[in-house]
Amino acid sequence: MATVISQELADEAAAARVPHRRRPVPVWRWVILLLTGVYFLIPLYAALRFAGIASFDDVVHQTGFSDALILSLKLALMTTVITLALMVPTTIYVHLRLPRLRRLLESITILPIVIPPVVLIVGVLEVSPGYLKSTPYLLGLVYVILAMPFAYRSLDAGLRSLELRTLVDAASSLGAGWPTTLWRVILPNLRTALLSATVLTVALVLGEFTMASLDLYQTFPVWIVAFDQTSGPVSTAASLLSLFVTWVFLMLIVTLASRRSRRTGTGQVELFSVRRTVR
Amino acid sequence: MGEIVKATNTTGTTPDAAAGVTGRAASGGAPVSLENVGKSFGTVRALRGLSLEIAPGELVALLGPSGCGKTTALRILAGFETADSGTVTVDGQDIAPVPPAKRDMGMVFQSYSLFPNMSALENVGFGLRMRKIGTADRRRRAHEQLELVGLAAQASQFPHQLSGGQQQRVALARALAIEPRVLLLDEPLSALDAKVRLQLREQIRSLQQRLGITTLFVTHDQEEALSMADRVGVMKDGTLEQIASPSELYTRPATAFVAEFVGTMNRIPGELTGGGQVSALGTVTDVQSGCADVPPGAVDVLVRPEGLRIAAVASGNGIVSHRTFLGSVTRVSVLLSGDVTVQVDLPSATAAPLAPGASVQVSLDGSPVQVTGRSRQPAAGPEPAA
Numbered sequence: 001m002a003t004v005i006s007q008e009l010a011d012e013a014a015a016a017r018v019p020h021r022r023r024p025v026p027v028w029r030w031v032i033l034l035l036t037g038v039y040f041l042i043p044l045y046a047a048l049r050f051a052g053i054a055s056f057d058d059v060v061h062q063t064g065f066s067d068a069l070i071l072s073l074k075l076a077l078m079t080t081v082i083t084l085a086l087m088v089p090t091t092i093y094v095h096l097r098l099p100r101l102r103r104l105l106e107s108i109t110i111l112p113i114v115i116p117p118v119v120l121i122v123g124v125l126e127v128s129p130g131y132l133k134s135t136p137y138l139l140g141l142v143y144v145i146l147a148m149p150f151a152y153r154s155l156d157a158g159l160r161s162l163e164l165r166t167l168v169d170a171a172s173s174l175g176a177g178w179p180t181t182l183w184r185v186i187l188p189n190l191r192t193a194l195l196s197a198t199v200l201t202v203a204l205v206l207g208e209f210t211m212a213s214l215d216l217y218q219t220f221p222v223w224i225v226a227f228d229q230t231s232g233p234v235s236t237a238a239s240l241l242s243l244f245v246t247w248v249f250l251m252l253i254v255t256l257a258s259r260r261s262r263r264t265g266t267g268q269v270e271l272f273s274v275r276r277t278v279r
Numbered sequence: 280m281g282e283i284v285k286a287t288n289t290t291g292t293t294p295d296a297a298a299g300v301t302g303r304a305a306s307g308g309a310p311v312s313l314e315n316v317g318k319s320f321g322t323v324r325a326l327r328g329l330s331l332e333i334a335p336g337e338l339v340a341l342l343g344p345s346g347c348g349k350t351t352a353l354r355i356l357a358g359f360e361t362a363d364s365g366t367v368t369v370d371g372q373d374i375a376p377v378p379p380a381k382r383d384m385g386m387v388f389q390s391y392s393l394f395p396n397m398s399a400l401e402n403v404g405f406g407l408r409m410r411k412i413g414t415a416d417r418r419r420r421a422h423e424q425l426e427l428v429g430l431a432a433q434a435s436q437f438p439h440q441l442s443g444g445q446q447q448r449v450a451l452a453r454a455l456a457i458e459p460r461v462l463l464l465d466e467p468l469s470a471l472d473a474k475v476r477l478q479l480r481e482q483i484r485s486l487q488q489r490l491g492i493t494t495l496f497v498t499h500d501q502e503e504a505l506s507m508a509d510r511v512g513v514m515k516d517g518t519l520e521q522i523a524s525p526s527e528l529y530t531r532p533a534t535a536f537v538a539e540f541v542g543t544m545n546r547i548p549g550e551l552t553g554g555g556q557v558s559a560l561g562t563v564t565d566v567q568s569g570c571a572d573v574p575p576g577a578v579d580v581l582v583r584p585e586g587l588r589i590a591a592v593a594s595g596n597g598i599v600s601h602r603t604f605l606g607s608v609t610r611v612s613v614l615l616s617g618d619v620t621v622q623v624d625l626p627s628a629t630a631a632p633l634a635p636g637a638s639v640q641v642s643l644d645g646s647p648v649q650v651t652g653r654s655r656q657p658a659a660g661p662e663p664a665a
Contacts, residue, residue, distance in 0.1 A: 163390050169359055170392040170450075172379040174457060175409035184405075188396035 044243075047236050055237035062234060068223035071136060075219065076205040078140040083151045083201050084194065086144065091155040092186060095164050102156070109152040112145050117210040120145070125215070136217040143205050150200035158193020162186075195253050206246050308493030309370040309460040310335050311356065316365035318351055318517075325351040327517040328365065336491040338484070339522070340504035343514035344540070349497045350465060352514075356495060357463050358382050369460060380409075382461075385454030385492075389466040391446045393438040399425060399449045400434040406457035424452035428482065444475035451483060455490065462487065464496040468503060480507055501541055505529070513537045529583075531567065535651035538581045543610075545587065545621040546654065549580040557650050560587075560596065560615075562643040566650050578650040580643070584610060584624040588642050591632045595640035597621070599633050609633075613641050 059065060094101050112120065124142050125133065132138045164186070171181040187194070212219040218226065220242060228235035311333040318326040325348045333339045341349035354360040356367060358379030366373055374382060385406075393402050404412075404421035412420070425431045428448040430441075438446055447467055454462060464483070468476045484507045487494050498504050504511045505525040512522035513536070521533035532538035539546075549559030552575060555566050559580040589611060597613040600620065609630035611623045621641060625633075633639060 162395075163392065166388050166390050166392045167394060169357070169379070170386065170388060170453075171394070171405070172359070173357060173382075173384060173386040173463075174406035174453065175380045175383075176405070177380055180409065185394050185396075189394070191396075 044240070047240055051233045051237040051240060055231075055233040056241060058231075058234050059238045059241055062227060062231075062238075064218060064223050064227070065238070068218050068220045071217065072206055072220035075136065075140045075143060076202045078137060079143040079147055079205050080198050080201045082140065082144045083147045084197060087148065087151045087155055087197070088187075088190070088194070091152060091159060092164070092182075095156075095159045096168065105152070106156070109149045113149050117146075118214065121211045121214045136215075136219075139212055139215055139217055139219070142211050142215075143201075143208065146208065146211070147197075147201040147204050150204065151197040154193045154196035154200060155190065158190045158196075162189055195256075199250050199253050203246055203250065206242065308335050308462075308491060311461055311493055311495070312366075312368045313352065313356065314366045314368070316352065316355060316362045316367060318348075318355060318360060318363050324517055326355075326362070329514075329517065329519055330365075331512060331519060331522065333493055333495060335493055337509045338487050338494040338496060338507060340496040340498055340508035340511045341514055342498060342501055342504040342511050342541070344499060347514040348517040349499075349514050351517075353463055353465055353495055353497045356461070357384055357386055383457070383459055384461045384463055385457055385459035386463040386465065387447065387450045387454050387467040389469055391438065391443065391470070392450055393441075393446055393453070395438050398435050398437055399430060399441065402438070402449055403453045403456050406453060410457065421452075421456060424456045425449070427455070427486065428452045442475075443471050444479055447471065447479060448482070451479075451486070455486065455492075459492065462492045462494040464494065464498075466498050466500075469498070469500065476503075483507065505541070511541075513540055515540075532581075532649065535579075535581060535649070538649055538651075543584050543622055545582045545584065546579045547582060547615075547619060547621060548617060548653065549578050549650065551575045551578045551650055557648060559648075560642045562645065564643050564645055565647040567647045573650050573652060577653045579653050581649040581651060582621075582643060584622045586644050586646060586648065587621060587623045588644050589613065589623045589625060589633065590640050591637055592640045593638060595638045597639050597641050599635050599637045599639055601635050602630060602633060611639075613639055615641065 090105075094105055121142060124138070128138055128141075132141070167185055167189070168181055171185045176184070207221060208219070209221040209225065212222045213225070220238075224235050224238045224242065227238065311331075313329055313331040316326050316329045317324070325346075327348075329348065329352055331339070331341075331352070341352060343349050351360060355362050358374070358377065362375070367375060369382070393399075394405065397405065400418065400421050403424050404417045407417040407420055422431060422434060425434050428451055430445060430448055430452070433441060433445060433449075438449070441449065447470075450467070467483070468479055471479065480503060496504070496508060505528070508525065510522055511525055511528050513520045513528065515536050521528060521537045523531070523533075528537065528541050532541060538544050547559050549557045551557045551566065551573060556563055557566050557578065557580055597615040600612045600614045602609055602611045604627060605624075607627055608624050609627040611625065611630060611633050612620055613623060614620050623641060
């Protein structure tokens with residue numbers, strides 16, 4: 001009997017190790033990919049030709065370049081930290097305790113997309129206290145609102161891919177308090193969602209123009225537009241550089257997250273969702 | 280209960296491993312008591328004064344249909360829900376103010392509850408880590424627990440690399456690693472396929488008996504409950520209808536609900552006399568004690584498939600509608616007059632002549648039966664002929 005059961009265990013283990021066979025990718029997908037690639041790459045190529053390689057060398061030496069870039073990076077950091085600090089506990093709480101409010105929260109988080117940026121910034125400037133108006137960090141708070149739809153969706157997708165209630169209960173039954181459960185169980189399994197939220201937030205802040213322009217602060221996108229009046233090629237080179245740096249940053253995060261995900265099976269990085277390996 | 284059996288179990292792990300891991304095999308778990316526990320969710324009353332005693336080292340299964348309150352009872356014991364009324368004690372102490380993390384109860388969940396970011400070894404060691412056990416000792420004990428469930432070779436694998444059965448075995452090892460006072464099993468087998476379920480069922484029972492842990496097992500699968508538990512509690516609408524040993528539950532169900540929920544039960548129209556006897560299918564037989572509250576008159580007689588006799592006759596009281604081969608036993612469905620269908624079990628060797636369409640005579644075997652109030656009006660016409 002013991003031998004039979006051992007064989008069953010071995011069969012079961014072997015079944016668990018059987019790799020999934022990849023389906024062949026249909027030709028039409030390659031066609032769509034090619035068309036999309038052409039659609040995106042032609043403008044970039046045109047911009048590159050217009051700017052010329054020499055302009056890239058000039059960009060970094062231009063007045064205001066480093067100040068604008070540093071301000072944008074500071075704002076990106078601030079926005080990311082505040083967004084995650086607000087959205088992670090909120091989303092987890094809603095998933096665990098108030099699941100009925102998920103739809104409502106989803107509707108609320110979509111408002112920043114629906115409301116025009118001009119309306120939003122005028123409203124913010126109207127109600128914000130004077131000491132905040134005099135600092136560029138007011139922009140950071142506005143960006144938190146702008147980033148909310150993207151951050152919420154990433155986190156929501158990550159939490160939906162987890163058996164959150166069961167994991168929390170399991171951790172609790174094993175003696176873990178809330179901070180430990182959050183730190184050792186929930187956040188590591190939300191890693192991909194957190195990275196997605198971070199990527200989207202950073203990309204949004206590094207590319208946002210309207211708010212910064214209306215708030216009269218020279219972030220990197222504002223500097224690019226302002227500098228465009230002085231030198232078109234250098235401004236275009238700056239845009240391309242910004243695009244390239246952002247793209248490298250995103251790919252780095254996605255690659256790192258995917259490598260870890262493949263090892264632990266905690267979900268593949270897809271910027272707007274998290275796909276989990278389900279057995 | 281709780282005695283170490285010096286024999287190799289069906290999973291190939293040694294009993295010594297169990298003793299070595301916990302260091303307290305056969306010491307017995309803690310007694311558990313739920314007294315008059317009530318719980319409502321909004322307007323829904325999930326528990327209506329549930330009382331339940333579990334002896335040290337005993338495995339009690341709560342069995343019932345969906346929504347009967349069995350999982351709520353378990354979650355109250357685990358501390359994940361708070362009872363509206365009543366008391367819950369473990370080892371004589373009221374545990375209401377104790378948070379789940381401090382209750383010292385191991386739990387295995389229905390859905391796979393392993394932490395996806397941790398390997399099997401780290402999962403099993405998680406509870407030990409929470410108890411501030413040093414790394415070396417923690418790894419050793421976690422490894423021993425994995426050995427206990429036959430998964431030592433999978434220690435470094437992540438949950439997504441394990442099959443469902445393996446994941447539940449790791450979850451069991453994780454729950455046992457903390458040497459819990461009480462083990463709670465919330466339908467741990469329901470997501471598994473039949474073969475793995477049977478295998479894990481034996482393993483859980485074997486480990487529970489060797490470690491002597493007081494265990495509450497919630498399931499809607501009567502086969503699981505009857506085969507694993509020392510006692511089975513059948514729940515309905517938030518109350519315990521009956522709690523008894525599996526054999527008593529099957530042979531002497533306290534209520535019609537229990538009779539019909541546990542195993543297969545036939546309902547046959549009959550006539551109860553004032554003298555404690557009932558007439559059905561042309562047979563007069565005694566009524567089991569416990570049916571005193573049923574008034575004389577038209578009743579339903581509750582009989583197990585093995586409590587009926589069947590014989591092929593030319594003009595019997597029923598016609599075979601179909602038969603199901605179950606191995607050594609064949610279950611024959613017979614359509615009686617009055618549109619009543621009964622199921623009769625008989626040895627497969629004797630079932631050959633009872634082909635669908637055959638005329639048969641069905642009768643009670645004469646042993647005492649249970650009766651209940653008539654649930655349906657019989658179709659027009661006389662009682663089934665004898």
